[in-house]
Amino acid sequence: MSQDQDMPGSSEGKPDKLEDNQQENAENSEQSVRKKIRQNPPTPSRSDTLEPSPPQFVSMEELMETAKGVTNMVLAHEIVVNGGFQIKPSDLPENSLEKRVRDIVHKAFWDCLETQLKEDPPSYDHAIKLVGEIKETLLSFLLPGHTRLRNQITEALDLELIKQEAENGALDISKMVEFIIGMMGTLCAPARDEEIKKLKDIHEIVPLFRAIFSVLDLMKMDMANFAVSSIRPHLMQQSVEYERKKFQELYEKQPNSLDFVTAWLQEAADDLKSRAALAVDDGTTSASGTAVLCPVAIQNHAYLKLLKWNHLQKPFPETVLMDQSRFQEMQLDLDQLILTGAVLLVTLSAAGTALSGLPGFSDKLKMVIRVLLSGLHLPSFNLNEALAILSEKICAEVNSSLSQHGYTPFTAEKETVLKGQVQALASPDNSVCKLIDSRIQAYLESYLASGHQKSLPAVPGGLSSVQKELEEIAVKYVRLVNYNKMVFSPYYDVVLNKILNKEESPKLCG
Incomplete structure (x- = not known):
């Protein structure tokens, strides 16, 4: 729930702050109730009210196929009935084992890249692999008719040519990164203009690469959400038929x-x-x-x-x-x-x-x-x-x-x-x-x-x-x-x- 900054209350700073904290705690608790409902709705199970069916033996292949069908059905259902459905980044819980492991692996990767670039002469093996990933990501944003942009990306990020330039000490990383940021600015949604602008203020190579990948992840999400909004009308009828078919299969059993x-x-x-x-x-x-x-x-x-x-x-x-x-x-x-x-x-x-x-x-x-x-x-x-x-x-x-x-x-x-x-x-x-x-x-x-x-x-x-x-x-x-x-x-x-x-x-x- 949003809070009005002009909400009437005590004119003293501490009581206001205390009230703000109480509101935040209450909102967090309310959200936890809603999250619990979404994850585990408390409907009495059918086994509590009806005699269970005789056990049936199901093969692993049948089980996996059923699980896949249910997952697809739930996702399609969510997109259709939730007008505000959007794909969002998944944030791992702070201090969780998964987050600690991920942070350690990421740090090791970027430390390795920094060490290679500081060698004399610099080693660009990791950097070139990253450029290859960036190239593929940029190409994935293009529509079939974007021939000119496709040619520009392919030509400017020619990995064989970049590798030769690196071996001969003629690689201009700044120029290459400038092209990447410019192309990202061309392909991103208007909402990402500020993030693109911030990239231009980063001058150290390793932090810049990290920031580029972070913005590319946001652009991927934008593209996915655009695709979701585009397919929703077409998904409606297919989803209706799909869910009805799945329920009919259950009803027959x-x-x-x-x-x-x-x-x-x-x-x-x-x-x-x-x-x-x-x-x-x-x-x-x-x-x-x-x-x-x-x-x-x-x-x-x-x-x-x-x-x-x-x-x-x-x-x-x-x-x-x-x-x-x-x-x-x-x-x-x-x-x-x-x-x-x-x-x-x-x-x-x-x-x-x-x-x-x-x-x-x-x-x-x-x-x-x-x-x-x-x-x-x-x-x-x-x-x-x-x-x-x-x-x-x-x-x-x-x-x-x-x-x-x-x-x-x-x-x-x-x-x-x-x-x-x-x-x-x-x-x-x-x-x-x-x-x-x-x-x-x-x-x-x-x-x-x-x-x-x-x-x-x-x-x-x-x-x-x-x-x-x-x-x-x-x-x-x-x-x-x-x-x-x-x-x-x-x-x-x-x-x-x-x-x-x-x-x-x-x-x-x-």
Whole structure:
């Protein structure tokens, strides 16, 4: 979570620094929770609930082929459903054995190169090998039509000629490196211009070679990410067919592979029936107006249930298992968004029109809320204590803004009421939190029901202060759901038909 440098707090340096450290620690802990979810989603295993299948003997070749298929499928799935997917450099943990070994090997290599260059006469064997690697890397960045650039690189980095020049003491390393840096500047993304500029300020050969390889690694990553963004549209259909094929293979081996899916969709259908019956009892609709049990409505409601899933108690549906960690992270985001929206709604209602329309006021409050609720999902987090501190800061910020804009600050009595309303949000039955939650659910449901329309539905009243955050979650959520529908719709259709045919008088959507 980002932190606003202008966040209200003590004017003394040490308390500010202490608060910054507390926020950083809370954010790091929150990230560790999310990382744990991604690495090990806590869904009960099928063996906990079903009789295991008889053991089957699988050859090593079959095992390796299956592993390769699963890896490819997961990578393709990640690229398709994650609009912000990027390949990033892998950083080894500090003080880890792998990092120490890598650093020792790298140091030995570069020390060897430096020793060779300091010989009299200098030995260029290592340096020429490095130039060969640089040449191949530069050529790999070229497209088929880059004939002129290809010829320039091939001619300027002719290894045989460079070797002859080195043997005859006529090698001009500075000129060669100047060409390499210039070509890197031609081929790199604009974001790397600063790194290229820094290379020109390095004059010692060994540090310069190290820096060149470091920038080339970044350029390789840029090229890979460009390729990912280019192939995403073409990968979509192939990935849909591939995942469906893999699931079909699993289904043929284990016909009970849709048991949890069936239970999930049946529960969604039961929820809708109960909701319709309740509406009739309340008099909000007639029995003839309960046309709710259609496949689309059941399916959309089922997807909403994934955002409220008890991952420790209930097995996750088989067809969304690959995305379980994504749904869990969305749950974390929505929990925090509900509480943030509730605090803002209570505060802005108390402040009235004086501050509700003030530019930047909601964002400033939101930053304070985020800082103090950043550890919300940690086992050690004390919500009552956090909201008590938050209520003090909220009142201080409100009074400061009121005074600044010429309004009368809150009275002590009004402050007490606002603090009480903020602290009451800790209760699971709090009506404001329930209101925010139900409106968020309604918004997501209407977004799902809108199909593939490009425009987002209108945000319900009371959520305008968290509109940006809600829309970001909604876009990720609907992208994930729509992709899942494309892959598994044939299986859902079969299950839903069975559910609807069981009803005494199934009512279908018009």
